[in-house]
Amino acid sequence: MATVEFDVWDWGHCLDRVVDGTPVQLVRPSDTERPTWVAYENTGYLGTVHAQGDTCGTWHVQTVHEDHVRLEDAVRALRRPPTWPQDRHRARHWARACLNDPRLLIIDIQTTGVHNAWALQIGLTDRHGTALVDELVHPHAEVEAAAVALHGISAARTTTSPAFSMLLPELTGFMAGRRCLSYNAAFDRGVLERELWRHYKKDHRQVQAWLQKCTWEDAMRPYAAWKGLWSTRHRTYRYQPLGGVYEAVANCRRLLSTMQHISH
Template identity: 35%
Template sequence: MSTTTATETEIPASRTEGDPARVAKGKPLDHTAGVPVYSWGQAPPYLRTKTQLAADRLNTTEEQERAPLAYVRTRDYGDVPLHDPATAEKMRPLPSSTKAKMTARRTCSECGKVRKVILRGPCSACRERAEKERQRLLARTCAGCSTVRERPYSKEHRRCQTCRQEQLQAKRGRVEAWLVEVTVCVGDGCTTRLGSKTRARAWLKERAWLLNPERTGLPDSSWWPDWSRRCPPCATAYEQEQERQRAEYQERYERQARERAERERQAAVARVRWAAVALVDPDVVVLDTETTGLHAEARIVEIAVLSSAGDVLLDTLLNPEEPIPEDASQIHGITDSDVSGAPTFSQVLPTLVRLLEGKRCLIYNDVYDINRLRHELTLHHLECAGQAAGAAADARAQVSAWLDSTDSTGPVAEARKQAASWLDSLTVEDVMIPYSNWVGDWSEYHGNNRWQPLGGGHRAADDCRAVLDCLRAMGCRYDSGLDEGEVA
């Protein structure tokens, strides 16, 4: 049969009569590589999909796979190819071993019958039979003592006579206790009768569902009769006690609010005093760094240290010995060419140690800068260890090898220990948290004050000056004089 593009009526070229089974019921929606695409139910009825051919024990030929006669458009599977069953190949019969395996997968493990579908355990008939047997056994089993007898127990309670008597006795006890509870004043030590048990019992009988045998308790206070639970003297005493507790709670709440406000006021005064003292303390220095990024291995490309008076003690670029990412350069404006002739961190470290020794080091977001210093100190000590272990030219390669290793007790651990020892000897104070609390931009989402941007321009010395500006803004309202003892 020709596989070229069909005519509008889709009659094969070898046929001249209009056979209804071979004529399309509608016009094609589209053409794919010259082959018509029909909507569902509009293709020539004699064409079949691969699934339909397989149901008729037929296989598509290679020619059919390469050039289908038509397509049918479906919502879930797209355009499905259609083939002529007359040119398809008959399937070879399945081997007996394969047939046996297929039969075994459809055989019920309980009754041994072969079903039409693959089974994963017993068939549905066996499962239904087992469930009915379980229900019959449950009906013959006492819910109290689990005794099994020949005849089913009553559906109302499903108990033997002894267990039924115990159940009724327990229910009567609960009812009697409930009647006493709802008809006697609940005041401490009071035995005044508020209502009749007959009325309460009638109220309970009107709500028969509350006496269901399956319930283990009686209605709670929200379902109790609407008469008063306390006699007039007890009700008056109860209201007085409630009023006393409300007044005590209100007093405690107001006292806690005053104490909280006082603590906040003292904390605000302490922040202002702390900033004012830091501005006149000669032992205060401000430190800031610029780095190659925000990741854990970021290197320092600039570091600055200023005194509390704003004098520049250290302001230098550092060669990170690795390329500076473009996104980092766009923030602080420092490029590889700027740091090509700059000293390394190891060369600046002696000056940094001398400037910070015995000083109060103020940093805006100290966690980040301290971690960058920790990383640089670790690399510095590793380079020293590498130089001691071999030639200076191989020191950097040796450092890389140590960092890539998983040894937790080698040179890397020793270098981190030395870095931590020096950092722990410093007196570092954060400025970001006190300044953010002083601004007081409260965030309901985070449950604290929002961190404030520094606004120093992302250069180390300018950021240090911005930190001093934050301190001046905080300490400008400190009215009390500062004596030498406060500065010390």
């Protein structure tokens, strides 16, 4: 169970916090001793937050009836722009359209590193969460220690696994004509493009012809808009981690569950 990050009873009646680079003043009303603070930004009223350390250990945002584990996220919820209801509606409509599309394919790739990485594990599921591809990939490249620390896939685990080129016919069969959904699609698509570049020996036309066999959707920005935690520093909705584990098919199913949550 989450706990409120400070002993709020020691906070006093007035304090300052900086959230995303912008100062926020929190004032406890004089007519209460409860752990309740009114938030102001640039003397403008944002709203009221309640610490719920004795119940569920969250910050309750009064105006929108939401609970957040961190005070900073409660403030971000109070900062939402007036367009947030419409932005959230668009995210919901988009998620429903994806889930209702029989062409939907969910993809996740675990890699040898973060930059210029090669595929190490590829997972594909359909819109029902059924695994279509669940394969370790021999990368023919070094696997960075930082990557192993995340997903636990060392080079030794892939010595008998197929290379990407061996999996390409199967991937082509599943992905051609499909609506491919990923979390941070630019990253996963970039890994595939790098692998194709190697497979087709830097033949740009063949690489692009393969990539154009399917369309790509990225759930990262719609999910951020649906959550609606506004960053004043970047003037956009704050990135939300998908959570889960570093395992390809499990991540596909985690994304599917998140899409179902957004669509309701």
